[in-house]
Amino acid sequence: MFQLNKKTLTIGISSIVVLIFMSSVALASDFRFGKQFENHTYVGPFNISDKKNEQAKSKLVSDFSELQSKLEVNLIYQDIQFSLPPETISFNIDMSLANANSGEDNPIIASVSHDGLKTVLSQELPSIQFSEDAVKSVAAGVEKELQTGIMPRNVHITDYLANEIPNEVVASAEYNIDMISPALSKAINALNGVIIQPYASFSMMELLTSEEVGPLTDEEMTLLSSILYTAVLQTNFEIDERNISASLSSNIQQGFEAAMNQTLGLDFQFTNPNKTEFTMHTAWSAGAIRLSIEGMPLYYKYEPSTTNIETYKPRIVRQYSSFVDDGQVTVSQDGKEGIEAIVKRTLSIDGQIVDTEDISEDFYAPINRIEIHPLSKGNTSVTDSTDSENTTLPQNGEAAAADVEPGNINSEEIESSDSNNSNNINGSQNSDTEDGTVHEESTEEEINYDKSGLPISGK
Structure with missing residues (x-):
């Protein structure tokens, strides 16, 4: 009876694996250098259909050169936007072709200079200390955004900073008032912890007329809205609706009233234009209502005043x-x-x-x-x-x-x-x-x- 020993079996299996690998390489090499890319083969926005590897490479050299000349990458941090210099970005043609699948849409492989990016970030955002991990994360984010090759590209670097930049109080307001009603106390508690989502609008009327708050007078609603309005003016939030009443209450600072009227439907509304969320904190103690807005720090400091x-x-x-x-x-x-x-x-x-x-x-x-x-x-x-x-x-x-x-x-x-x-x-x-x-x-x-x-x- 014929019997293989372990050594013979191992050599046989190894030989089969080598043959399969060599055949795959030969086929790939044959495809890259002998055959054409199939119809509907793109690298970014550039069409390399029906072209052999060398022809496709020659075309991409020209396409990438033109792309480099039109390069426009805007880095956005909260309320500021600045450009990333084109010299900090390079496109890898060989790797883009090596990773391209025939008959498919394929990404452009780009690389961002970490040193160049770090220099730009430190110059434009000197108040923020970016760690090496943060710079690498932002660079990877820019490289990902460049895969489409469509210009201009707006990159929100806050998407790639994770917990690198801690939240802080970006705005606050305080109004003195000796006593508050139970309904106003509920409204203050309902406002505490409210999260203002990215690009989301906030309606004070919607919150204050919810079941968890209960009935409030227009004067109470106006007081609370005015406190919030005072804080919102210290941010880059966009005011969508704000009204004033016929007569200013003594509890409200001149120029900072946001009147509410349930009968007339007068509301106070604003929108968060940032890519990050913010949280409101409210409390009443020691004869004062205090409100603050917390989130990733803004670039500018906003200071409203009556001139x-x-x-x-x-x-x-x-x-x-x-x-x-x-x-x-x-x-x-x-x-x-x-x-x-x-x-x-x-x-x-x-x-x-x-x-x-x-x-x-x-x-x-x-x-x-x-x-x-x-x-x-x-x-x-x-x-x-x-x-x-x-x-x-x-x-x-x-x-x-x-x-x-x-x-x-x-x-x-x-x-x-x-x-x-x-x-x-x-x-x-x-x-x-x-x-x-x-x-x-x-x-x-x-x-x-x-x-x-x-x-x-x-x-």
């Missing part, structure tokens, strides 16, 4: 009525100064301002102070602005007069709650300047009559 504040004094409108006792004055509406606040924002690097942006011009009209005085004989004559003639009103309890002290710049008329007939009164104009600019100006005023038939001043 100009003008105030407008309210008018004092005197109304006269027989229902007010002699010597008494009733205030039916407290006055409030009007405000105009201009907000700008500076962008700086290492304390050096590189740009200034206009953010907003907020105007709040003054609210007139309305006083009701007792009717007296000395207040029975008014001047009609239409014909400039004096008109004497009856003094038997059926008439009253009104005076107006000049105040704000509004040329609107002043309206009382009950009105039937009216006469106009011309006023005078003057101006005064204090810390902010204070404007005073009177406007025409009408006389209206109360329910008893007595005229009272009005709009």
Whole structure:
């Protein structure tokens, strides 16, 4: 009986393996140097179909040379973009062909100089310390992006940094408030930990009207939105919707209100334009609501501020009525100064301002102070602005007069709650300047009559 020993068997198997390998090499060599690439064979955007290896190589030499001359690779880090010099990139023709599969779309094999990339990163982003692993990771990312050969290429280097750059607080805001309602406390907790995804929009109305928060007043929603708006202005987030109310609350800083109104559908919305996510943190303690935004640090420092504040004094409108006792004055509406606040924002690097942006011009009209005085004989004559003639009103309890002290710049008329007939009164104009600019100006005023038939001043 025929029997093979182990040595003979081993030699036989080894010979078969060698023969198979040599045959594969011969076939590959024959394909590369003898046969053509099949139809629809591409290296990047370059067609090498129906070409032999040497012909394909000659074509790629020309194609890659043209590609090198048009090379445009933009590196993006958060809110800054800069170019990678073409000399830091080279294309490997031989390896691109060696890895090409006939009849398929194949990648371009490119290489990025680690030293060159490190130099560029250190020059453009001096505040960030890139480790050798980080540079290698970014280089590999650029090489991957270059495989298509389509220009320009925008490479977000944050995609390849992983945990190389730790998160930090990029914006914060704090508003003082002594007490908060249970609903506002829930809203603060609901906002805490919210993640703003890359390229995602955020709606304050959507969050604050969710079931987990509960009913809030418009004033409470406005307060919380204004705190968030103050912080958002310290980032490169894009404001999609922001409103102001008719009158500014004393709890909110001038120029930084983001009014909310559920009935009118007034919302505060913004979008994160970065490739990285950010997390909001909120808390109420020691009489203050604190909010911060945490994420990968931005390149620029954003500092919003009110550059100009003008105030407008309210008018004092005197109304006269027989229902007010002699010597008494009733205030039916407290006055409030009007405000105009201009907000700008500076962008700086290492304390050096590189740009200034206009953010907003907020105007709040003054609210007139309305006083009701007792009717007296000395207040029975008014001047009609239409014909400039004096008109004497009856003094038997059926008439009253009104005076107006000049105040704000509004040329609107002043309206009382009950009105039937009216006469106009011309006023005078003057101006005064204090810390902010204070404007005073009177406007025409009408006389209206109360329910008893007595005229009272009005709009």
